[in-house]
Amino acid sequence: MEHEQSHRLGKRRRKRCVILIVIVVLIVIVIIAVVLGLTLRQNKSEFESTFLSRCEKFDQYDCKKVWDAFQQAYVNKDPCKVPVEAYDPLIAAAPFKPQCNRMMFWSKTKDVVHGFTEKRDCFVTLEDTLLGSVLDGLTWCGKEGSKDTFTTGCPRTCENNPVDSFWIRASAAYADVACGDVTAMLSGSTTTPFDPTSTFAKVEVTRFKAPKVRSLNVVMVIQKNAKSNCKNASLQKLKNALHKGITYSCKDVPESRIQECGSKPQIACRTCW
Numbered sequence: 001m002e003h004e005q006s007h008r009l010g011k012r013r014r015k016r017c018v019i020l021i022v023i024v025v026l027i028v029i030v031i032i033a034v035v036l037g038l039t040l041r042q043n044k045s046e047f048e049s050t051f052l053s054r055c056e057k058f059d060q061y062d063c064k065k066v067w068d069a070f071q072q073a074y075v076n077k078d079p080c081k082v083p084v085e086a087y088d089p090l091i092a093a094a095p096f097k098p099q100c101n102r103m104m105f106w107s108k109t110k111d112v113v114h115g116f117t118e119k120r121d122c123f124v125t126l127e128d129t130l131l132g133s134v135l136d137g138l139t140w141c142g143k144e145g146s147k148d149t150f151t152t153g154c155p156r157t158c159e160n161n162p163v164d165s166f167w168i169r170a171s172a173a174y175a176d177v178a179c180g181d182v183t184a185m186l187s188g189s190t191t192t193p194f195d196p197t198s199t200f201a202k203v204e205v206t207r208f209k210a211p212k213v214r215s216l217n218v219v220m221v222i223q224k225n226a227k228s229n230c231k232n233a234s235l236q237k238l239k240n241a242l243h244k245g246i247t248y249s250c251k252d253v254p255e256s257r258i259q260e261c262g263s264k265p266q267i268a269c270r271t272c273w
């Protein structure tokens with residue numbers, strides 16, 4: 001009798017023990033799932049919050065609408081099947097405003113040109129506009145069957161990837177509204193300042209239309225050990241690629257002068273070079 005009771009008691013204790021272990025395991029699983037879910041969501045919303053906080057620095061735009069128009073271009077799509085046109089609705093949601101005589105284009109001079117335009121507001125690059133500044137330096141893509149935005153593992157080698165397609169579409173739209181006297185900062189530190197494979201050559205130059213665009217004025221940034229200057233033959237190709245009626249000019253400008261003009265607001269922009 002006594003022996004049987006203690007045996008039953010032991011069985012009950014063991015049962016309780018098993019239930020306890022199952023509960024602990026379940027709790028651990030739930031905690032792991034919640035933590036994983038939160039970090040994944042945080043990853044996703046980190047991109048979205050960067051997008052929105054950069055966007056909110058500009059007035060006159062509905063950033064939530066811009067975000068939605070942006071997402072529809074690549075979300076739930078194979079990241080190698082996002083063509084340039086996928087961003088048409090985004091450009092329509094946040095159109096570029098023509099800023100005659102102030103529009104600045106660049107090729108291989110990103111740091112110099114932005115060092116300048118960040119400090120002086122007489123010139124505006126694509127990266128100073130809403131869409132350009134919101135997406136500058138970011139990587140993004142979608143995946144088939146997912147509503148999320150990913151920031152790692154995004155392909156850049158296939159032609160129709162979300163990042164390259166965006167920059168081509170945005171560059172085209174920005175060049176389309178160019179007007180008046182247009183400036184382009186090219187690099188004398190390359191052997192071919194007007195590089196036929198650049199976005200400037202492939203997308204922008206051919207979109208400048210006369211008489212809306214009066215002139216294209218190249219600022220050739222000359223650093224120490226420069227490899228070329230305004231005399232380089234590639235610039236003849238630039239001149240030839242321009243639509244008839246657009247005046248061309250080129251000026252070699254030391255990088256130090258551009259930096260000086262950036263840091264001294266008392267120097268009038270039109271006398272910088």
Ligand SMILES: *[C@@H]1O[C@H](CO)[C@@H](O)[C@H](O)[C@H]1NC(C)=O
Pocket residue numbers: 191192227228232233234235237
């Ligand atoms: C100048 O331009 C041509 C192509 O247009 C290029 O082949 C040449 O190497 C360039 N650079 C120099 C430093 O001559």
